[in-house]
Amino acid sequence: MSATRPDRFTGAAAAAQRRPPIGVSRREGWAGMALTGAEAVSFSVTFQAHNLPWGGIVMWATILLMPVWILVISAWASRARGVRPRGFTRDLWLAGGWSLLCFGVGGWFWIAQGPHSTSPVLTTLVAILAVVPMAWVFARVVREGS
Amino acid sequence: MSLERALQALDDLVHSPVRFALMSALNSVDQADYQTIKQSLGLSYALLTKHATILERAGYLRTIKEFAAKTPRTSYALTAEGRSAYTAHLAALDELVGGLATRASDDTPQSRRR
Numbered sequence: 001m002s003a004t005r006p007d008r009f010t011g012a013a014a015a016a017q018r019r020p021p022i023g024v025s026r027r028e029g030w031a032g033m034a035l036t037g038a039e040a041v042s043f044s045v046t047f048q049a050h051n052l053p054w055g056g057i058v059m060w061a062t063i064l065l066m067p068v069w070i071l072v073i074s075a076w077a078s079r080a081r082g083v084r085p086r087g088f089t090r091d092l093w094l095a096g097g098w099s100l101l102c103f104g105v106g107g108w109f110w111i112a113q114g115p116h117s118t119s120p121v122l123t124t125l126v127a128i129l130a131v132v133p134m135a136w137v138f139a140r141v142v143r144e145g146s
Numbered sequence: 147m148s149l150e151r152a153l154q155a156l157d158d159l160v161h162s163p164v165r166f167a168l169m170s171a172l173n174s175v176d177q178a179d180y181q182t183i184k185q186s187l188g189l190s191y192a193l194l195t196k197h198a199t200i201l202e203r204a205g206y207l208r209t210i211k212e213f214a215a216k217t218p219r220t221s222y223a224l225t226a227e228g229r230s231a232y233t234a235h236l237a238a239l240d241e242l243v244g245g246l247a248t249r250a251s252d253d254t255p256q257s258r259r260r
Binding site: 078084089 | 170173174175176177178179182186212213214215217219221232233236237239240243
């Protein structure tokens with residue numbers, strides 16, 4: 001492309017990808033936030049399950065309830081689905097991958113190894129850190145939505 | 147890119163007004179639901195579906211169908227091939243709207259003497 005001529009079409013298309021689009025569903029964002037909150041609670045509980053009374057039951061109840069919660073929220077989100085901003089899908093996959101990685105590492109130390117002496121503050125902090133990127137992804141949808 | 151090459155680079159599949167508008171809308175987002183596209187572009191159901199099908203057959207567009215309870219919901223997204231074709235088409239348009247104006251690289255003392 002020439003240096004003097006502005007790239008008016010390609011430039012406008014690139015700029016359009018950076019602006020918030022119309023038709024983004026705020027309800028879908030809230031659904032995602034609800035899912036993220038539930039994920040943080042479930043991580044937090046399972047990381048300390050071995051140290052809790054009835055820990056085994058608490059852990060399995062959490063693990064079994066989580067897919068049900070995911071299904072309920074997904075159904076709610078799919079009813080509210082609107083436009084997804086550019087980069088949303090990539091960000092969601094990256095945030096999901098980070099979340100899984102954190103759960104894998106935390107799960108190895110605090111679930112697979114049995115009872116542990118790690119402070120609940122630290123395990124809760126890891127659970128929150130695991131879901132922060134996903135919360136940020138859905139917060140963007142809430143912010144840009146209508 | 148010369149004007150001749152830019153003209154050859156224009157993609158007939160993208161250049162139709164409805165398809166160009168549809169691809170422009172979808173290029174700015176990851177995916178968009180059917181209703182938003184239809185209302186934003188002011189298209190009829192038949193026209194939007196027809197052009198979306200043409201783009202889908204060319205591999206430029208992906209139709210995402212979901213069910214919310216018993217209600218089907220359709221969304222559209224451009225494929226990587228579709229985004230690439232759209233960007234190439236815009237680059238060709240950029241070159242064509244420049245017309246016969248001299249390029250900076252052509253505007254050297256040697257080219258002016260000629």
